[in-house]
Amino acid sequence: MKKILVMGGAGYIGSHAVKHLVEKGYDCVVADNLVYGHREAVAEAAAFEKADLAEPASLEALFSKYDFEAVLHFAAYAYVGESVTDPQKYYQNNVAGTLNLLAAMKNHGVQKIVFSSTCATYGEPHYTPIDEKHPQSPINPYGRTKLMIEQAFADYARAYGLKYAALRYFNAAGAAADGSIGESHNPETHLIPLVLQAIQGKRPCIKVFGADYPTPDGTCLRDYIHVEDLASAHRLALEKLDGFSGYVNLGTGVKTSVKDIIAAAEKVTGKKCPVEQAPRRAGDPAELYAAAHGPAETVLGWKPRYMQIEDIIATAWNWEQKRRF
Numbered sequence: 001m002k003k004i005l006v007m008g009g010a011g012y013i014g015s016h017a018v019k020h021l022v023e024k025g026y027d028c029v030v031a032d033n034l035v036y037g038h039r040e041a042v043a044e045a046a047a048f049e050k051a052d053l054a055e056p057a058s059l060e061a062l063f064s065k066y067d068f069e070a071v072l073h074f075a076a077y078a079y080v081g082e083s084v085t086d087p088q089k090y091y092q093n094n095v096a097g098t099l100n101l102l103a104a105m106k107n108h109g110v111q112k113i114v115f116s117s118t119c120a121t122y123g124e125p126h127y128t129p130i131d132e133k134h135p136q137s138p139i140n141p142y143g144r145t146k147l148m149i150e151q152a153f154a155d156y157a158r159a160y161g162l163k164y165a166a167l168r169y170f171n172a173a174g175a176a177a178d179g180s181i182g183e184s185h186n187p188e189t190h191l192i193p194l195v196l197q198a199i200q201g202k203r204p205c206i207k208v209f210g211a212d213y214p215t216p217d218g219t220c221l222r223d224y225i226h227v228e229d230l231a232s233a234h235r236l237a238l239e240k241l242d243g244f245s246g247y248v249n250l251g252t253g254v255k256t257s258v259k260d261i262i263a264a265a266e267k268v269t270g271k272k273c274p275v276e277q278a279p280r281r282a283g284d285p286a287e288l289y290a291a292a293h294g295p296a297e298t299v300l301g302w303k304p305r306y307m308q309i310e311d312i313i314a315t316a317w318n319w320e321q322k323r324r325f
């Protein structure tokens, strides 16, 4: 039986995709360098191999050992601020590393890839909601590394017949409904885990970055998409890759402000969140949200199951209370 290679399958979104694929009967091999990933996050039914995009020999060994049908590629550095202070790390791993992966795929006749892209490839929005035709003009190195790979895909498709789906996530959030895995970044920079940790007293407070945005409550609006909905979208994309290649936004189309997140977390937990007002964070647009009913729905046949922010936060809260890693 042919296998699915999940590069970066020990990370936050990758591990939820592996869990979903395994539950749907797919035979997965997870490869991860475990720099940011967690071995404990990988479903027991998946094989695990330590491999690094920076080492072509480790990729060659992987592709020689197994017969892969397709690759799901999550292995990337994703701290926007760090991408500004250390762009080399981002271009080396996210761009050069992915080119190593594409070379190994080409050498071994593997033609299908589903890729973690991002709404950060759009940059400062020209209009909202954001559809796939929105101009792409990323404002940080992280976004540029993802856009470069999207562009390479189109060229590799024309020249070598690569089949690809680049999934542009909005704000990934939440944890597995059964509480077995969830978000665990070090350092953590994302709003929802930081709010929940402030509520638990693990952090002194949540700093709200900016209250003077041109939005109804003055704080930034984002589109929070549950990580299990992202996982199902990857499987659907994988299943569509024989007839489809392209770029797909993954969001709910629902706008939620920073203040809405804090209020929803207080409601879910029944506890007060200590809040401190802070200046705007550089590079944060006022609002980012996806156009609903785009190709995710019309081409992949995907619909997010989690549409209420309280439901998303409830899964994150369940995880925060019993996290294993």
Ligand code: UDP
Binding pocket: 171, 189, 190, 191, 192, 194, 206, 207, 208, 209, 210, 220, 221, 222, 258, 281, 284
């Ligand atoms: N945010 C905040 N305080 C924090 C972290 C984030 O106010 O400690 C805000 C941030 O400015 C943005 C939203 O929360 O408007 C989501 O930020 P996050 O880093 O979770 O995701 P991003 O939108 O940057 O991908």
